[in-house]
Amino acid sequence: SQKIEQNSEALNIQEGKTATLTCNYTNYSPAYLQWYRQDPGRGPVFLLLIRENEKEKRKERLKVTFDTTLKQSLFHITASQPADSATYLCALDGNTGKLIFGQGTTLQVKP
Amino acid sequence: DVKVTQSSRYLVKRTGEKVFLECVQDMDHENMFWYRQDPGLGLRLIYFSYDVKMKEKGDIPEGYSVSREKKERFSLILESASTNQTSMYLCASIPAGTGYNEQYFGPGTRLTVT
Numbered sequence: 001s002q003k004i005e006q007n008s009e010a011l012n013i014q015e016g017k018t019a020t021l022t023c024n025y026t027n028y029s030p031a032y033l034q035w036y037r038q039d040p041g042r043g044p045v046f047l048l049l050i051r052e053n054e055k056e057k058r059k060e061r062l063k064v065t066f067d068t069t070l071k072q073s074l075f076h077i078t079a080s081q082p083a084d085s086a087t088y089l090c091a092l093d094g095n096t097g098k099l100i101f102g103q104g105t106t107l108q109v110k111p
Numbered sequence: 112d113v114k115v116t117q118s119s120r121y122l123v124k125r126t127g128e129k130v131f132l133e134c135v136q137d138m139d140h141e142n143m144f145w146y147r148q149d150p151g152l153g154l155r156l157i158y159f160s161y162d163v164k165m166k167e168k169g170d171i172p173e174g175y176s177v178s179r180e181k182k183e184r185f186s187l188i189l190e191s192a193s194t195n196q197t198s199m200y201l202c203a204s205i206p207a208g209t210g211y212n213e214q215y216f217g218p219g220t221r222l223t224v225t
Contacts, residue, residue, distance in 0.1 A: 008151065034213065043115070043201050043216030044154075089153070091214075098144075098169070099214060103153035 002027040006090060006102035013080060014110055021075040021105045023090035028100070030092035033066055033073050038087045038104065047088075048075075080109045114138070115217035117202055123223045130189040132220050134202030141207035143185035144214065145169075145177065147198040154201065160185055161207070192224045 004025045013019050023033070032051045036044035050057045050066045050073065057064045063076040077084050087104040094100040118133035134143065142161055146154040146169075156169030158177040166177050174196060178186045185204075189196055199221050203214040 041120075041219065041221070043203075043219050044214075045216070046213035049213065091154075098156060098159065101146075101154040103151055 010106040019077040117217040132187040136204040140204035
């Protein structure tokens, strides 16, 4: 069956370190993958999109990689700050014109 | 500044009540979506609409219906609310096109059915 998985356990890191979040999928061949940030009680906000033919994408302190062989995307936040604390969702193109979302990983950055 | 608004942030309804959740976007987007979000399950698509008066079922449409009479407005209807419909409801929109576009989300409505 089709599945998209993110680490359900919260990730706790110290301020200034690099946070790395994982998104794995099975039985999909997505044309692209997106990452969103969601704060408590709020709707998700788009961060980055990476296409299947791109290995890596950067935006300020954010970096996303996309390995279609491993069926995995990694989301990195360098020099993390307490303000980066949030839940991060990955979403992929389900080849139906709709996005399929992972359940999200909560990041807690401690000062 | 682009905006998706939802009619209520918090809503408490009784079992069996008919519930209307409204979503309005000011970006002239053709496509609109309704999701529900539950802990450990992520966002699940209930219904979506590609155009006025057009609607398609998502992954969990049972117990819900939708209405899209105007381009900017997409309503989710719970015909007879049940406790298992207690959830966070999120509306989103994107313009028509390749589907590569980011989805713009509203702030969400936390619905409690007692």
